[in-house]
Amino acid sequence: MKIVHTIKEVRDIVKGWKKQGLSVGFVPTMGYLHEGHGSLVEMASKENDRVVVSIFVNPIQFGPKEDFSSYPRDLERDGKIVEAAGGDLIFNPSNEEMYLGDFSTYVDMNGITEGLCGAKRPGHFRGVCTVVTKLFNIVLPDKAYFGEKDAQQLAVIKRMVRDLDIPVEIVPCPIVRESDGLAMSSRNTYLNKEERKAALVLSRSLNSAKEALLQGERSAENIKSMISEILTEEPLARIDYVNVVDSLSLTEVVTIDKSVLIAIAVFIGKTRLIDNFIFEV
Template identity: 55%
Template sequence: MKMRIIETISEMRKVQKEWRENGESIGLVPTMGYLHEGHLSLIAEAKKRCSKVVMSLFVNPLQFGPTEDFERYPRDMERDSQLANESGVDIIFAPSVAEMYPHKMKTTVVVSEITDTLCGASRPGHFDGVATVVSKLFHIVQPDFAFFGQKDAQQVAVIKQMVDDLNMPLEIIPCPIVREPDGLAKSSRNVYLSEEARKQAVVLSRSLKQAEADYQQGLQPGEIKERAMSLIKTQPLADIDYVELLTYPSLKPLEKFNGQPFILALAVRFGDTRLIDNKIFS
């Protein structure tokens, strides 16, 4: 079947209802577009598990702060459509802002506690916007599975918590971070980096590798965090937003290792571009 682009909620609901009646399983890959290999890896995983794959393409204004990059967030529908089609997506669901938010929202989905740290602390209201739009997408598409990249590990934790708390009838599938050959995590925002910033940004993955070695050598959480920060600070353009060692997925402070999974999470600006990266230790 040829890939379709659907722009209205009513049409998307009609199609998913027909699929359901035919016994199809539905996978949803939520994106804000400007696709890269990370997104394509989510599509590939969705195709393994589901007979039909929907990729949503929507730059969600609710998750951007007033000084953030909503207007300049990269968009290229033609390119995205070609990549999605080549990857085997059945439907791109690409609603307009007016379609998703025809009037001022009076309802917001708020996930507490695990949004108090990391990007939740430095970007107030961000995860309220994420949880709200993802909840809307789940209700519209009604997928059996939804696929999210582990690069935004806090987002994965937030969405899983929402699905669990609200008994939403689907499974969240986290997928591994996809990296450039030099280690930089794939991100739509990488296009903003200057040539020099791009070179220096590799320090993020280097600091994660160093942390892994430090952990294996028996260093304590405070030491690992400090060494990661020191390495990042060797790059002149690096402006640290946060470097945190926390339990995962509960995202509580980690003072000593006790066998539970934990995450080293980074957010660093290189010029005007804010990049995130992480490693989960389990």
């Protein structure tokens, strides 16, 4: 397993692989990896001859009051996780390598970026689309792997690849959870002991909603109310959003009569966590 820091190095290595007829899988990350990221690398390793993992904390997807400077970073630790999961190459560029001083070209999207996380984080998905497009152009993978925990991001990337005819297959990967149900996230490291316990309210509220749906509840408003009521019982929790949306278009639904995404974002203390599940009628 090798770590490189320049675009030229990645391109040269991937070009060599492709000359040998090898397939290339790609896992884009912001680092501080956990078992969830490891599962993406493992799946990519099973389905491809070689796997590239990018580790880049992308500055243009953070808002001015968000945690870019404090976002956890540990390349040595990340390298061990990638190697153990079957990765072959880590691309860890600097900000200057990815964005020249006079950088002025962005990839943007309307519609599905405007609700859920996009409603409270203006410019976030422009940053995501721009950096992922650049990474696809640099790595030229056959397949790219994204976690279903970031459901809106996954939907945005799928749409972008479709709309721009980018020749890469997007592979969704299931949410990986801690043994007590908390969805794995690099931001979980921000939680103190009391907050970590309080964070379980996210999965607990979603499990209650899932049970109600299995028992026949079909009102989106009732499902949202049920989730919100459970979340507000936790003193350390502050709701950002609770939504029930069409799983493809991400538009809000009134009656649950097709595939829907039930998605929540909740602040536990100062840490913003997200979780979701898809329900198929």
